[in-house]
Amino acid sequence: xxxxxxxxxxxxxxxxxxxxxxxxxxxxxxxxxxxxxxxxxxxxxxxxxxxxxxxxxxxxxxxxxxxxxxxxxxxxxxxxxxxxxxxxxxxxxxxxxxxxxxxxxxxxxxxxxxxxxxxxxxxxxxxxxxxxxxxxxxxxxxxxxxxxxxxxxxxxxxxxxxxxxxxxxxxxxxxxxxxxxxxxxxxxxxxxxxxxxxxxxxxxxxxxxxxxxxxxxxxxxxxxxxxxxxxxxxxxxxxxxxxxxxxxxxxxxxxxxxxxxxxxxxxxxxxxxxxxxxxxxxxxxxxxxxxxxxxxxxxxxxxxxxxxxxxxxx
Numbered sequence: 001x002x003x004x005x006x007x008x009x010x011x012x013x014x015x016x017x018x019x020x021x022x023x024x025x026x027x028x029x030x031x032x033x034x035x036x037x038x039x040x041x042x043x044x045x046x047x048x049x050x051x052x053x054x055x056x057x058x059x060x061x062x063x064x065x066x067x068x069x070x071x072x073x074x075x076x077x078x079x080x081x082x083x084x085x086x087x088x089x090x091x092x093x094x095x096x097x098x099x100x101x102x103x104x105x106x107x108x109x110x111x112x113x114x115x116x117x118x119x120x121x122x123x124x125x126x127x128x129x130x131x132x133x134x135x136x137x138x139x140x141x142x143x144x145x146x147x148x149x150x151x152x153x154x155x156x157x158x159x160x161x162x163x164x165x166x167x168x169x170x171x172x173x174x175x176x177x178x179x180x181x182x183x184x185x186x187x188x189x190x191x192x193x194x195x196x197x198x199x200x201x202x203x204x205x206x207x208x209x210x211x212x213x214x215x216x217x218x219x220x221x222x223x224x225x226x227x228x229x230x231x232x233x234x235x236x237x238x239x240x241x242x243x244x245x246x247x248x249x250x251x252x253x254x255x256x257x258x259x260x261x262x263x264x265x266x267x268x269x270x271x272x273x274x275x276x277x278x279x280x281x282x283x284x285x286x287x288x289x290x291x292x293x294x295x296x297x298x299x300x301x302x303x304x305x306x307x308x309x310x311x312x313x314x
Contacts, residue, residue, distance in 0.1 A: 005220055005258055012256075012263045012271070019212055019246070021158060021274035026215050032208040039204060041196035045082070047306035048152060048184050052086040055299055059087060062297040062310045063148055063180055070097045072140065075150040076133045078102030081113050083152060085120060092123050103129045103136050137174035147175055152184035154306070157277035164277070164287050172292035172313055179313040181293060187300075187307055188240040188278040198233040198242050198276070206231035209244055209273060221257035228252055232270065240278040245270040284309055 011018040110128040129136040209231040213224040232245040248265035293311040
């Protein structure tokens with residue numbers, strides 16, 4: 001709670017105002033995001049699932065997996081494992097020698113995933129790891145077993161390019177030469193396709209964004225009038241970055257009792273909540289240029305909306 005309070009205060013005192021996107025995910029936010037993933041307009045999950053479902057053999061070949069050699073398949077932020085299950089089923093069915101290590105900050109998410117996998121893929125060896133990605137990887141590095149890291153869902157796109165480079169570089173320090181990273185990213189494409197994914201016709205993404213203010217109201221005793229703020233997404237195709245804002249529709253003052261401060265908003269003033277970076281080959285090469293990874297392969301879905309890049313740890 002103290003971190004939440006501190007980061008909300010820092011964000012609202014900044015100019016321009018910001019709020020961290022990680023705080024979207026309370027119980028209501030989690031449920032809304034499940035709705036988002038099932039929306040007709042939200043192509044991202046379906047696109048990567050298309051790759052894992054219909055190009056499973058191509059993924060296995062690109063990862064250079066060998067049935068005779070043991071490896072660790074490690075997923076960062078495994079969630080419910082919908083996409084990964086397609087790969088896991090094939091690997092188990094074809095008798096590959098591996099353990100699956102899902103890493104997640106949420107113990108609850110891991111427990112649900114483990115139970116689910118016991119039912120769906122009974123012969124799979126699952127070793128759940130709860131905690132920070134890098135702390136867990138650091139403990140696994142010492143065993144020197146070959147590792148395949150999965151970082152899916154274009155989660156890297158929530159970072160600026162500079163932070164993405166730092167993240168991938170840090171991943172490399174926790175791996176050994178010959179290990180691989182499967183990086184799932186959303187590709188740069190037309191505004192007509194990207195825009196509705198962040199501003200759907202039913203207003204689910206708007207509710208998801210505005211729920212952040214509702215959470216601050218509940219947990220930090222604030223008095224945000226939710227009717228006087230609106231969801232405002234923006235996407236610049238040339239830049240390739242989708243941005244989410246919460247905009248004040250009027251001049252107003254908001255009090256946050258837990259912080260002991262009031263915050264002034266002008267009419268039309270924006271709170272920046274999230275970025276969702278889109279990529280192409282040139283950007284990926286730029287991001288990995290100063291890391292210990294080289295680009296080995298790119299596998300796209302049937303519509304070429306999404307790509308899974310295979311990176312080798314050099």
